[in-house]
Amino acid sequence: MTSDWQARRATPARPGEPLAIVGLAELDPDGLDDVVVDVARFGIPPMQARSMNRMQLLMLEAARLCLADAGHPERPLPAERTDVVTGLCFALDRQHANAVRIELPRYAREVERAARAAGATPDRAARAAAELRERLAPRLGGSPHDRVGEMASTIPARIAAAFKLRGRTLAVESAEATSFVALAHAVDQLRAEASDAVLVLAGQRRESPFVAEALAAKGRFGPGGGRASAGAGGAERAPGSGAAPRPGETSDHPVVEGVGAVLLKRLSTAVRDGDRVYATVLDCTLRHDPRPGTFRHSHSVALRQEAAADSLRAAGAEPDTVQYVVCAGSSVPREAAAEREALARLHAGRAPGAVVLGTGDGRAFAHAGLASVSRVARGLREGRYPGPPVGDAEPVEVPFRRARAGEAWVARPGAPRRAVVHGSSLTGTFCHLVLEEHRGPGPAGPRARSRSGPRAVPVAVVGLGGRFAGAPDAAGFWRVVGSGRTRIGPVPDHVLDRDLYHCPGSLSLTHSYTDQGGHVPVPADPPDDLAVLPLRYAAMDGAQRLALDVAAELFAGRRAPTGRGVVAVGTTLGLTKERRAHTDLFLAGLEDTVAALPALDGLSALRKKKLLERLRERTGDSAAEPSPALLDGCLASGVAALLANEYGLGAVPLAVEAACASSLAALDVAVGALRSGTADFAVAGGVELACTTRDMVLCSALGLLSHSRNAPFDAAADGFTPGDGCGLFLLKRYEDARRDGDTVHGVIRAVGASNDAKSLIAPDVAGQVRAMQRAFAQVDFEPCTVDYLEAHGTGTKVGDRVEIAAAARLYAGGPRAGALRIGSAKSFFGHTFAAAGSAGLLRTLLALRAGTLPPNTLLRTLNPALGLAAIPAEIATRAEPWPRPPGRPRRAAVSSFGTGGINYHVLVEEDQTRHARHEKGSGPR
Incomplete structure (x- = not known):
């Protein structure tokens, strides 16, 4: 340093x-x-x-x-x-509508089975299922752009x-x-x-009546509140949906x-x-x-x-x-x-009367x-x-x-x-x-920007943890990388019902053409060091459970940080738990529609009653009273809030979504809070369970997924493979970490961000270059001194070519001592969406610590159109030693790009003071 x-x-x-x-x-x-x-x-x-x-x-x-x-x-x-x-x-609303649309084939199959069990002929039962799908199709819509439009x-x-x-x-x-x-x-x-x-x-x-029910369970519903059935999307406005009162009609609704x-x-x-x-x-x-336990307002005066x-x-x-x-x-x-x-x-x-009191509306x-x-x-x-x-x-x-x-x-x-x-x-x-109020002109005039301002303050990574496919923790993650073998494979049947949703070679709105993914099982029990009631744990979203487990690794063997902090977690705003709960409400409201299907006209009232009872048994009874913990599992910020509350952190929790760059966007928020002095510590990272029927179908509809497996920079690259995962990092200002004697896994020197302001889907060289330039504007070293680039590496020919072209604009200048090494974690674990940046950062930090340049896998034939020689750069398929350059630390960059033209570029370097004490680094122990 x-x-x-x-x-x-x-x-x-x-x-x-x-x-x-x-x-x-x-x-x-x-x-x-x-x-x-x-x-x-x-x-x-x-x-x-x-x-x-x-x-x-x-x-x-x-x-x-x-x-x-x-x-x-x-x-x-x-x-x-x-x-x-x-x-x-x-x-x-579109998240709800898409979730219902993709769940409908499963429900229609249960209608067919229930109809046959109630005495309908196989032909009539099949017709009933088809009629239900046809009747609901106009309400649910469907387009290749649904995945982008809902985010x-x-x-x-x-x-x-x-x-x-x-x-x-x-x-x-x-x-x-x-x-x-x-x-x-x-x-x-x-x-x-x-x-x-x-x-x-x-x-x-008011996108769903489910939210009102969940708030009611927390005591947030006034007189006259009641249960409503759900519309597909824009739920409380659908005809016959039991719509909640509109603003101005009554004041007892829990959402304004x-x-x-x-x-x-x-x-x-x-x-x-x-x-x-x-x-x-x-x-x-x-x-x-x-405060640990179910989320509730603090009463601390x-x-x-x-x-x-x-x-x-x-x-x-x-x-x-x-x-x-x-x-x-x-x-x-x-x-x-x-x-x-x-x-x-x-x-x-x-x-x-000295102070006038006004009242807003929470x-x-x-x-x-x-x-x-x-x-x-x-x-x-x-x-x-x-x-x-x-x-x-x-x-x-x-x-x-x-x-x-x-x-x-x-x-x-x-x-x-x-x-x-x-x-x-x-x-x-x-x-x-x-x-x-503003009185008079105040300060005016342009000011020269200085690199020595707060954006240049270094931030230390003093803790890390992760769980990805085949990797239960950070040590396992590094073992997978070192093995050179991908952990992408067929997802389990409970993730993708192949009879209903898998259709290889077909591009449709209702099927996935691939069954490959980097699946991570959702934890069945909370970490041993946390006292979480079973009912509350059952109400958590899978992403929340996964993040709790990774947090246990993050905080293992250390005291919880004190002072004022922030917990910023990249995730999707609209968790699976909420979409599932809304879908259950919607399907429960279809019983009258099912009973009135023309194909079932020949059934008696008694047989129809039995049909509906069996359907209820097979699809779940949504009539159960919701618990106060129900809403907790549906808040995207609940991931961060669980970490803060269960581990006693005085840290403001928030969820950050920036598409596939969400993890690095969350890191940017955390670094900004540390540099401004509003936080003394931060937890940042990302989590997403992308191996779901819903995500695989929606991404297939737009042709985003690989027909085989994620292979960044390969001549045959044809898309990404979804993966599950979570990576979390504990951050402090570097000086504070040195003062406190913390182990420093790496130092965040800069975070650059931009938007293409162009296409929502197509990558843009200029936008990516802009993010890189903004990162280097914050530091006192040149791009030619960066040894390794952890690329976004989506695995499409266009995306890979644009990313390398953008990197060449920055990294090709200056006297480079050796070729820039480029790699991507996606070939090992798949594209983990909101957690993708955390996977890349985790891989980079572990590589810095081990003094090893990480390999890529699934790379059979390098795409000759990448233009690597212009940098020059190499994409290695085997782990290589990473010698420390004379007079400076090892340096790396991490890129993450998201749908909508979102670009993030992070500059990281090793902690030289650590290596002054330990000349040889190692992977996590």
């Missing part, structure tokens, strides 16, 4: 510089179904439009309105460095493509804290000068709808650009109260008060300068009481924080308190009062108007955001 960067500190480039809100948009929550979006305006082909989830259309419109509100395209917008971050909670991360990518924004694009989820987490990430990126503008969007819809957007810049940039500033964000503080006090201190504001406080919590009585008591303590001693989940921030920002700009808050008739305690309708917001003499928004989540997170 060079001494110049060891001395750097994680302080912002301009500590505490306010962030300016320069654009706002809120769609009418009572009319989300009525919003008409002109897809042609956004350059969306009709075929893709039919596969898009409704939230994608709504957020595109909100983005358009927000950018227009900020004066775009007439006013300056730094498109090259504008990020798009979306906040979403729960699965989306949460396609939303920010689509927005980036529509408006040619080439910064980061990612989707996040943290229950009711979702939009606070998105805003906090934006604050970190802007203050670190990693971005020049961030478009933050958050949205919540809404979609909004804000555009943020550094205040200095906004002033320089002549932007209208609604308000400035002085601080966004997040804290977590870890002390921790709430501490978070609020810390936030005001970071903003440079005293409590007595705050005039308006918004409580955007859950409205659950005990939690709301704790929220108000904490704020009352913070403002104790102030005169009666039932808006992903949209809760952003909705309140937007209302307050408008109020600060207009000089009026926001309109009558929810529950404004409730009595309030001293020093609070309610605002009168249309009341002017009078500033204190010589001081700006100031407000705070306070929120919380059922996973245990507290949120506190400080807003202030």
Whole structure:
């Protein structure tokens, strides 16, 4: 390590510089179904439009309105460095519809069997199954683009493509804290000068009545709540579905709808650009109260008060300068009481009525924080308190009062108007955001960016763990790599019912043409060091169980890290457990449809009753009462929350989706929090179980899968093979790790990110190069000093060729001592989707530690069109020694690219101080 960067500190480039809100948009929550979006305006082909989830259309419109509100395209917008971050909670309508569509053949088969058992002839039973499929087909749709159209991360990518924004694009989820987490990430990126503008969007819809049931089991349903049957997608709007009340009709539904957007810049940039500033964000503080067991809101008054006090201190504001406080919590009585008591303590001693109390609505989940921030920002700009808050008739305690309708917001003499928004989540997170009106020009003028800013602060990997096909832990992972033998093979029958779903050589919407995958069994029991009740463990999603097991490896033999942290896990927003629960509700609602099928007209009422009873027995009875743990298994951020809560980490949990780059996007979020000083430690990584019938069918429909096995860089490469897996990493600032005597497995020197802003599917050389350039802009070494590139290596001829061409643009320059070695973990374990980047990073860190360049497998004939000689580069099929170059550490890069033009590039190097003590490294012991 060079001494110049060891001395750097994680302080912002301009500590505490306010962030300016320069654009706002809120769609009418009572009319989300009525919003008409002109897809042609956004350059969306009709075929893709039919596969898009409704939230994608709504957020595109909100983005358009927000950018227009900020004066775009007439006013300056730094498109090259504008990020798009979306906040979403729960699965989306197209995810539900696709899950139902793919499950339907199985259900139709059970209808046929039940009909035969009830006395129908084989011909009539088969006709009944066919009639059911035909009747439901128009409701469920179906297109080759369904996999891309359903994804949460396609939303920010689509927005980036529509408006040619080439910064980061990612989707996040943290229950009711979702939009606070998105805003906090934006604050970190802007203050670190990693971005020049961030478009933050958050949205919540009632996509499935299952969510209402799961919330009811947690006590989050008011009077009049009840059970509804599910529609295919957009569930609570389907005719005859038992639709829940619409916004404005009643207030007892546990989910409130809404979609909004804000555009943020550094205040200095906004002033320089002549932007209208609604308000400035002085601080966004997040804290977590870890409590094992079922997810529930924390009732800690002390921790709430501490978070609020810390936030005001970071903003440079005293409590007595705050005039308006918004409580955007859950409205659950005990939690709301704790929220108000904490704020009352913070403002104790102030005169009666000195603080106006507003109330947001935590039932808006992903949209809760952003909705309140937007209302307050408008109020600060207009000089009026926001309109009558929810529950404004409730009595309030001293020093609070309610605002009168249309009341002017009078500033204190010589001081700006100031407000705070306070929120919380059922996973245990507290949120506190400080807003202030903008008076006068403020700081202005362009500033030179410096490589010695916070983005250059090195981050140490002090712990790692992983589980992939044939590899129960990190040591097993390295043994598999060293063996040179792939672990891809036929998936088990319970993963893919070959009679129903496997059709080799066929490209269809209902079958997979391959049965190959890198399967990992879902753990049957929790780790030995955790006391998890069987009922709760049974309610967990498979990805949550797998991550818990890997976390046990990560924390084995060490004390849980202390201080403030973040747990950022790359995963899909919309877990299998939720999709399965919605599908069960939908199928349970088909009994009347089945009984009315013309093919069954010859059956008596008694025989039809027996048919339905048998069908219920075979497909499961959805009438069982849900448990309070049911929702926990459906939250994507539940993966991270389980890690934080069960291991007692004071770390804010969030899920990150950036398609196949999700793991490295989560790493980027974690590194940003460490470098900004908002976190003292972080857990980052990714998890996904991609070997499912649903994923294999959807990916086959678009022709993405290999007909044989994943073979990156081979002349016969024809697609990827899905794989299951999870990789997790424990991170600290390098100096802190050295101080604490931690073993350092490797050092993260830089994370570069970009979006192609071009095609959602086709890879783009320029976009990948942009991510690489942004990574190297953060470090003090050249590409020619990087020895190894862990490539994305999807295994398509076009994808491989584009990736090598992009690498050549950067890595071919300068005097290279030897050929750049290139490899990919996918040939061993398959493409693990959200966990792919964690597999690549794990392989790279273990290679650095062992001093061994890892091999590739399944490579029979190297693709001659790759142009490796231009770098020069080599793709090895055998493990080779990795000698340490004179005067510098071993260095490597890890790439991960995702659908939607999402690109991440990470620069890693070994810890030289470790090798000063141990001249020879080894693999994990």
